[in-house]
Amino acid sequence: MRVNVYIRLKGGVLDPEGETIKNSLQGLHFSEVQSVRAGKVFQLELSEEDPARARQRSEEMCRQLLANPVIEDYQIEIMEPPS
Amino acid sequence: MMRFGVIRFHGSNCDRDCYHVVDRVLQQPVYWIEQNQKDLAGVDVVLIPGGFSYGDYLRAGAIAARTPVMDAVREFAERGGLVLGICNGFQILCEAGLLPGALMVNASLRFACHFAHVRVEAVDTPFTWALSPGAVLRIPIAHHQGNFQPDVTPFQGRVLFRYCDAEGHIVPAANPNGSWEAVAGIANGRGNVVGMMPHPERCSEAVLGATDGVGIFRSLLCWWEEVGGYDV
Numbered sequence: 001m002r003v004n005v006y007i008r009l010k011g012g013v014l015d016p017e018g019e020t021i022k023n024s025l026q027g028l029h030f031s032e033v034q035s036v037r038a039g040k041v042f043q044l045e046l047s048e049e050d051p052a053r054a055r056q057r058s059e060e061m062c063r064q065l066l067a068n069p070v071i072e073d074y075q076i077e078i079m080e081p082p083s
Numbered sequence: 084m085m086r087f088g089v090i091r092f093h094g095s096n097c098d099r100d101c102y103h104v105v106d107r108v109l110q111q112p113v114y115w116i117e118q119n120q121k122d123l124a125g126v127d128v129v130l131i132p133g134g135f136s137y138g139d140y141l142r143a144g145a146i147a148a149r150t151p152v153m154d155a156v157r158e159f160a161e162r163g164g165l166v167l168g169i170c171n172g173f174q175i176l177c178e179a180g181l182l183p184g185a186l187m188v189n190a191s192l193r194f195a196c197h198f199a200h201v202r203v204e205a206v207d208t209p210f211t212w213a214l215s216p217g218a219v220l221r222i223p224i225a226h227h228q229g230n231f232q233p234d235v236t237p238f239q240g241r242v243l244f245r246y247c248d249a250e251g252h253i254v255p256a257a258n259p260n261g262s263w264e265a266v267a268g269i270a271n272g273r274g275n276v277v278g279m280m281p282h283p284e285r286c287s288e289a290v291l292g293a294t295d296g297v298g299i300f301r302s303l304l305c306w307w308e309e310v311g312g313y314d315v
Contacts, residue, residue: 013232014261016192065149068142068178070185070234 001046002079003058005066008039013071042066051078085307087113088126090156090172092147097133097169100284105130108287109300118150127312128165128303129156131172133225133282143186143228144174153179163313165209165303166276170226173268173278182271182278183240187230190261196225198293199259201244201267201281202251208274209306210299211243219251220244220295222281224259224267229280231262231269244268244279275313 009015015037022036044061048054055078062074087105091098098115105113114126123129137146147153153175160166160181168176176182189195203211203218214220233240244267248257258265260280268279283296 013187014190016188016190016261020192065141065145068145068185070177071187071232 001048001051001054003044003046003054004077004079005042005044005058005062006039006075006077007042007062007067008037008073008075009071010073054078085111085304086125086127087111087130088116088123088128089113089130089132090116090118090152091132092118092134092136092150092175094136094138095132095134095171097171097282097284100282101130101132101169104284104287104297104300108297109304111304116152118147118152120152121155123155123159123164126164127307128167129159131156131166131168131175132284133170133172136171136175139171139228142174142178144171144176144178147171147175148178148180157181160271160276163273163275165313167210167299167303168276168278169282169284170224170229170280173280174228176276176278181276182269183235183238184231184233184269186228186280187232187261188228189226189230189259191259194225194227195229195259197223197259199224199267199281200247200249200251200257202247202253204242204245205270208241208243208270208277209303209310210270210277212302212306212309214298214302217251219247219249220281220298221249221286221293222283222296223285223293224281226260226280229260229262231260231266231280233263239272241270241272241274242266242268243270243277244281 018036286293287297
């Protein structure tokens with residue numbers, strides 16, 4: 001089963017990278033861009049067929065390693081297995 | 084006599100500098116500690132050097148913080164053992180949960196590599212024992228992720244060093260990375276685990292052109308002699 005894990009900085013945390021990307025987009029005349037938050041995506045392939053179990057294990061991975069809970073939030077997306 | 088251990092991770096690059104300062108400047112016994120070592124018996128203080136452990140993959144210090152030797156460091160610290168993390172070592176200690184907070188990318192997004200002034204904020208820890216309160220130290224920094232942010236407020240650790248100007252004033256222009264409260268180095272509440280971004284091992288000998296760093300290492304020896312150690 002494939003799982004996508006999205007890591008983002010928490011709301012109140014300053015994101016100088018996102019800020020710089022926003023400034024660059026505005027410099028390219030995308031003046032509608034109000035804000036940019038940078039993040040990371042991990043694509044996991046799990047030898048696990050049960051979506052609930054895959055989610056639970058992925059959350060454990062986020063807590064133990066993939067995200068730093070001081071500054072980051074995570075979001076888990078379970079991809080349907082190919083039929 | 085105080086026995087030092089220097090941890091080497093894949094990608095550490097200030098390990099030899101730390102070893103050299105202990106061996107040649109302090110003239111104390113010093114041992115290498117490898118990343119898979121599970122036992123720290125025989126050392127009184129552990130140094131976690133700077134560098135780019137595991138390529139700084141995922142987050143700076145994240146992979147090193149989850150190696151077997153860090154479990155041993157955690158037990159060592161719980162027993163009162165002294166731990167000093169410098170630069171990447173500071174990042175590793177935060178990632179390991181041994182120090183409260185996180186080190187984020189510098190607010191400038193630039194790698195900061197120059198001398199910085201830091202003010203001594205507390206002298207009642209083994210790491211600052213021989214320093215004067217309010218003293219200004221000139222120590223080099225070299226990092227991309229030194230922007231310290233506390234995990235919760237009020238801050239649960241203790242601030243030991245803050246970036247300042249040459250006169251000791253805390254001013255925004257002297258903060259090289261955007262750290263909360265201009266923090267350059269902190270201790271845990273107990274005062275036996277310390278992390279700092281500046282590199283005292285790079286300025287501990289006259290031949291290197293700066294010696295302000297040696298006071299931090301000498302503090303450990305003074306404390307050891309005066310207090311007589313701790314129960315490990």
